[in-house]
Amino acid sequence: MSGTAVGQSEAVVQKAPASESQWRLFFRRFAKNKLAIVGALIIGILILTAIFAPLLATHDIYEQDYNAILAKPGDGHLFGTDDLGRDVFSRLVYGSRLSLEAAVISVGIAVLIGVPIGLFTGYYRGFWDEWIVMRIVDALQAFPSMILALAMAAALGGGFLNAMVAIGLGFLPSFIRITRAQVLTVRGLEFVQAAKAIGASNMRIMFQHVLPNSMGPLLVQITLAMASAIIAEAGLSYLGLGASPEEPSWGSMLHIAQGYLNIEPLLAVWPGIAIFLVVLGFNLLGDGIREVLDPKLKR
Numbered sequence: 001m002s003g004t005a006v007g008q009s010e011a012v013v014q015k016a017p018a019s020e021s022q023w024r025l026f027f028r029r030f031a032k033n034k035l036a037i038v039g040a041l042i043i044g045i046l047i048l049t050a051i052f053a054p055l056l057a058t059h060d061i062y063e064q065d066y067n068a069i070l071a072k073p074g075d076g077h078l079f080g081t082d083d084l085g086r087d088v089f090s091r092l093v094y095g096s097r098l099s100l101e102a103a104v105i106s107v108g109i110a111v112l113i114g115v116p117i118g119l120f121t122g123y124y125r126g127f128w129d130e131w132i133v134m135r136i137v138d139a140l141q142a143f144p145s146m147i148l149a150l151a152m153a154a155a156l157g158g159g160f161l162n163a164m165v166a167i168g169l170g171f172l173p174s175f176i177r178i179t180r181a182q183v184l185t186v187r188g189l190e191f192v193q194a195a196k197a198i199g200a201s202n203m204r205i206m207f208q209h210v211l212p213n214s215m216g217p218l219l220v221q222i223t224l225a226m227a228s229a230i231i232a233e234a235g236l237s238y239l240g241l242g243a244s245p246e247e248p249s250w251g252s253m254l255h256i257a258q259g260y261l262n263i264e265p266l267l268a269v270w271p272g273i274a275i276f277l278v279v280l281g282f283n284l285l286g287d288g289i290r291e292v293l294d295p296k297l298k299r
Contacts, residue, residue: 029292036288042281050097059087061094061248070264079270082256088267091248092274098249099278102164102233103226109168110175110225115211115218117172118179123187123206133176140173149232153241160249163242167232171225178221182214189213216293220286227282234275250275 030036049056058078065085073080079088121129140148152166186192187210195205236242237251245252250271257268 026292030288033288033291035284036292039281039284039286039288042277043285046096046100046278046281049093050100053093053097057087057090057093059090061086061091062246063087070260070267072264073266080264080266082253082267083260088253088270091253092250092270094248095250095253095271095274096278098160098243098247099230099233099275102160102167103229103282105161105164106167106229106233107171107222107225109165110171111218111222113168114172114175115179118176119183119206119211119214121176122180122183123202123210129180134180137173137176141177145170145174145228146232146235149236150239150241153236158241160243160247163233163236167229167236170232171229174225175218175221178217179214182217183210186210186213220290220293223282223286223289227279227286230275230278230282234271 063086065081067085068075068077068081069085070083071077071081071085077087077089079092082088082091117133121133143151149163149166149170152169153163156162156166183206192205192209195209200209233242234249234251234254237249238255240255243249243252245255253271254268257264257271260267
């Protein structure tokens with residue numbers, strides 16, 4: 001290969017990664033999407049609430065006031081109290097930490113395991129890809145993710161961390177399939193072929209060229225999976241397979257509230273609204289990122 005050809009190939013390879021101007025373009029388009037901005041604000045509030053929970057909480061989340069059981073909102077308790085006299089507002093605030101942890105830990109497990117598997121199987125193909133990995137993925141996707149997480153959580157013995165592992169493993173098939181599909185598309189593009197032509201190793205091609213150019217759909221899937229993880233954690237906690245009853249999980253709060261719907265329905269309203277808003281925020285953010293990354297939209 002002549003020096004001119006090598007120089008042209010290097011130029012093509014250098015253009016493959018996202019440049020600073022592309023990031024500016026991403027944020028400029030994102031700023032024009034009002035629903036995405038709303039979603040980002042909701043998630044931002046969730047993160048700030050989780051970080052500053054000790055400052056925002058008005059009471060100790062474990063403090064029991066038997067003189068104020070099922071108290072109405074007001075009288076020193078902004079959202080009232082539960083069946084043990086614990087302050088509902090403070091438990092909601094600290095519950096944001098559990099929800100955020102549920103989203104980050106479970107989706108992190110799925111990303112750290114699923115993305116490398118999808119990357120390697122999509123890049124190398126072969127027997128392991130077609131007849132082993134993808135057939136296992138097909139078998140796992142035959143089960144609804146919530147049912148799969150429920151079965152895994154029960155098998156692992158319950159508890160918050162075990163529930164997060166179960167939810168993360170339930171998300172694995174979707175991350176493997178999405179990553180593999182993107183890699184199959186990117187691996188045949190010109191800049192990847194140019195990298196091979198100048199002698200770049202497979203590992204360098206995968207992690208410096210293929211994976212960065214496959215991140216768009218993965219970012220969307222991560223945000224949507226976080227919303228699903230929060231719902232799954234609330235569901236498992238509601239069934240007693242997630243956080244322990246004394247922990248301020250929104251799912252546990254709903255479980256407690258179901259026994260007092262005729263007496264104090266607001267006990268179920270507050271955690272329900274919290275789950276709704278946070279899930280809505282992640283979904284709006286994911287839809288916004290999908291629209292921003294859609295090449296069919298005008299730039």
